[in-house]
Amino acid sequence: MQNNLLVVLGATATGKTSLAVHLAKEFNGEIISADSRQIYRGMDLGTGKDLDEYVLDGTPIPYHLIDIADAGYKYNVYEFQQDFVKAFELITAKKKMPVVCGGTGMYLEAALKGYKLIAVPKDQAFRDELLDKSLDELGAILRSYKKVHNNSDLETQKRAIRAIEIERYCASHPEIEIDYPEMNPLLIGIKFDREVRRAxxxxxxxxxxKSGMVEEVEALIKSGVSADDLIYYGLEYKFLTQYVVGDLTYDEMFTSLEVAIHQFAKRQMTWFRKMERSGSNIHWLDGFMPLEEKIQKVKELAVI
Incomplete structure (x- = not known):
């Protein structure tokens, strides 16, 4: 095929993993995860790793950038870009096809466009200056920068402050060069209409x-991961932790988390539309299309 990279993207709960794994088998490939939270060991149900899906007909499909850091660590897009390049080169050196699977738009763009990123050091004094700001105020500060790398990460104060810290540093320091491999990606998106996606x-x-997501959070806390660190990761880990420590009732947790995931999925689709406006050609497949038809469509696109 003409492409040397397949990408399967979409909002949460669209069936990305299943399609990516089957495509990896079809094209003699290996998966590279582009999910900002599947990085962490022990964070399985809340991140939707679905590792059982990486075995087809008894044969495991190799994957990369899953379970590579301890829960509690603050992995970032700079590290992801470095790790992505290593995984891409490792897979292609074996004459196999890298198949990227994920819904973290910033990670996908960092991988596909080879943005020159830098490891931004922490500036505690600057962080302290922002602690009394509301999320709205922090969002306004973040958007004040001309070239914002990530203006969607405003779910918690910690994440917003870190995003501002990165933009402030980037504004006053030259970006480092990165020896980036040439890529010819084929982007496949899976899409459901809004109401179906919400359901x-x-x-x-x-x-x-029901499968034990609450127990997963309890186990992480018992293992020594702080409640604050789990809340930092947002979504499931934010609201489940607040429930586990007694700040929310079960019903409050469920309702708040459900709304937050719906909002997150909407932000994901907004990011993908932004990628398209910036020149990324995403071939969207109807989520209801049978798996075999999705695979056949990708095979057709791969030889165009």
Whole structure:
């Protein structure tokens, strides 16, 4: 095929993993995860790793950038870009096809466009100056920078402050060069209409709670990961932690988390539309299309 990289993207709960794994088998490939939270060990149900799906007909499909850091660590997009390049080169050196799977738009763009990123050091004094700001105020500060790398990460105060810290540093320091490999990606998106997507998100949330998502958070805290660190990761870990420590009732947790995931999925789709406006050609597939038809469509696109 003409492409040397396949990318499967979409909002949460659209079936990305299943399609990516089947495509990896079809094209003799290996998966590279582009999910900002599947990085962490022990954070499984809340991040939707679905590792069982990486085995087809008894054969495991190799994957990369999953379970590579301890929960509590603050992995960032700079590290992801470095790790992505290593994984890409490792897979291609074996004459295999890298298949990127994920919904973290910033990670996808960092991988696909080779932005020159830098490791931004912490500036505690500057962070302290922002502690009394509201999320709205922090958002306004973040958007004041001309070239914002990530203006969607405003779910918690810590994340917003870190994003501002990065933009402030970038504004006053030259970006480092990165020896980036040439890539010819084929981007495949999976899409459901809004109401269907919302129903799928709600159903999956109920299933994961039944499967032990609360117990997963309890185990992480028992292992020594602080409640504040878990809340930093947002979404499931934010609201489940607040429930576990007694700040929310179960019903409050479920309702707040359901709304937050719906909002997150909307932000994901907004990011993908921004990628398209910036020149990324995403071939969207109807989520209801049978898996075999999705695979056939990708095969057709791969030889165009």
């Amino acid at each position: 799928r998100i709600t159903q999956r949330l109920k299933e994961r709670l």
